[in-house]
Amino acid sequence: MRKIMIFDTTLRDGEQAPGATLTPQQKIVIARQLAKQGVDVIEPGFPISSPGDFAAVEQISREITGVEICGFARAVKGDIDAAVKATRDAERRRLHMFLSSSSIHLDFQLRKSREQAIAMAREMVAYGKQFVDRIEFSPMDATRTGDEFLFEMIEAVIAEGATIINIPDTVGYALPDEYGAMFTRVMQNVRGSDRVEFSAHCHNDLGLAVANSLAAIKAGVSQVEVTVNGVGERAGNCSMEELVMALETRGNAMGAVTGIRTEEIFATSQMVSRAMSFPIAFNKPVVGRNAFQHEAGIHQDGLLKNRNTYEIMDPERLGVPRSMIILGKHSGRHAIRHRVSELGVELTDEQMEDFYASFKSLADSQKVVHDHQLMQLIGDAVNRVME
Numbered sequence: 038m039r040k041i042m043i044f045d046t047t048l049r050d051g052e053q054a055p056g057a058t059l060t061p062q063q064k065i066v067i068a069r070q071l072a073k074q075g076v077d078v079i080e081p082g083f084p085i086s087s088p089g090d091f092a093a094v095e096q097i098s099r100e101i102t103g104v105e106i107c108g109f110a111r112a113v114k115g116d117i118d119a120a121v122k123a124t125r126d127a128e129r130r131r132l133h134m135f136l137s138s139s140s141i142h143l144d145f146q147l148r149k150s151r152e153q154a155i156a157m158a159r160e161m162v163a164y165g166k167q168f169v170d171r172i173e174f175s176p177m178d179a180t181r182t183g184d185e186f187l188f189e190m191i192e193a194v195i196a197e198g199a200t201i202i203n204i205p206d207t208v209g210y211a212l213p214d215e216y217g218a219m220f221t222r223v224m225q226n227v228r229g230s231d232r233v234e235f236s237a238h239c240h241n242d243l244g245l246a247v248a249n250s251l252a253a254i255k256a257g258v259s260q261v262e263v264t265v266n267g268v269g270e271r272a273g274n275c276s277m278e279e280l281v282m283a284l285e286t287r288g289n290a291m292g293a294v295t296g297i298r299t300e301e302i303f304a305t306s307q308m309v310s311r312a313m314s315f316p317i318a319f320n321k322p323v324v325g326r327n328a329f330q331h332e333a334g335i336h337q338d339g340l341l342k343n344r345n346t347y348e349i350m351d352p353e354r355l356g357v358p359r360s361m362i363i364l365g366k367h368s369g370r371h372a373i374r375h376r377v378s379e380l381g382v383e384l385t386d387e388q389m390e391d392f393y394a395s396f397k398s399l400a401d402s403q404k405v406v407h408d409h410q411l412m413q414l415i416g417d418a419v420n421r422v423m424e
């Protein structure tokens with residue numbers, strides 16, 4: 038099994054989600070939890086972007102051990118200097134620099150020719166390399182860049198000493214087959230690619246960030262960039278918990294594992310959701326409220342006989358409170374009888390039938406029937422049908 042490095046960018050790319058701003062103190066608390074969860078790399082912010090972000094990256098670099106800390110920078114000296122300075126006390130560090138590679142970005146945003154972009158990339162990687170050995174380079178908007186220029190840029194930065202090549206799907210445009218094949222072509226055609234590590238960085242505009250990241254793993258990348266709860270620009274980034282659990286659950290099919298302590302997943306998710314004031318969708322895979330709750334009678338019946346009938350992950354391994362059977366209008370007799378006996382009540386068959394009828398009419402008028410309501414219905418049924 039190959040070990041896939043988990044590069045967490047919740048505190049940088051994740052925080053770029055509109056409205057997700059975190060204070061330096063919140064970032065430090067989250068970084069501690071990410072380290073506890075076993076991520077391999079933390080990108081704690083964008084040091085040049087604000088004094089608060091600089092302070093957060095600096096403090097996290099000083100405090101967090103056992104995890105590589107990554108300073109983020111555009112391919113310009115001021116950004117690189119700030120990132121190098123903010124991470125100087127880290128036990129292990131890397132410098133992550135990016136420069137656009139697609140024509141649309143070069144022509145309309147940077148207003149640079151391709152030759153100028155290659156020269157900048159070369160010069161800035163060489164500049165950063167004086168201070169930090171591990172240099173990650175990202176050609177931004179790579180998936181909308183033609184092969185020829187993408188290869189040229191990657192080859193140029195490897196020649197200057199880049200050690201990790203991250204190929205981002207910046208606008209979430211790629212399809213899984215395309216994204217995997219792009220890595221294969223880069224690995225086969227770019228000189229020096231056997232000397233570097235490859236990384237995937239996917240956005241979720243088409244809901245494909247996790248699928249694309251898995252395709253990149255299949256193609257041979259050794260690192261995936263993720264955020265907790267999938268937060269990030271627009272529709273977000275590849276979700277850490279979904280990617281990790283895909284590998285945990287289907288690791289054999291993928292031939293890859295991560296070093297994440299899955300039992301911390303739920304706690305991390307809750308912490309980030311609260312800190313950013315971003316509620317988690319009820320149906321969010323892995324950490325959503327409904328991810329391990331069951332309402333349909335047939336499902337509840339199967340689950341009571343064997344949990345694997347309708348659950349492919351054990352919620353307790355994710356630190357999720359035990360999966361719950363929700364009683365509502367779709368619930369069947371078996372699940373209801375089970376809950377009644379959990380409440381310590383034994384009903385005769387006749388009482389059960391009476392209770393079941395009143396349960397169903399109440400359940401028709403509300404989403405979930407709660408335990409205190411069950412007790413009321415049970416009492417009424419017992420009064421009506423005396424033994």
Ligand code: KIV
Nearest residue numbers: 050135175177205207
């Ligand atoms: O999406 C992106 O391109 C990024 C960087 C890696 C620049 O977040």
Ligand code: ZN
Nearest residue numbers: 050205207238
């Ligand atoms: Zn991104």
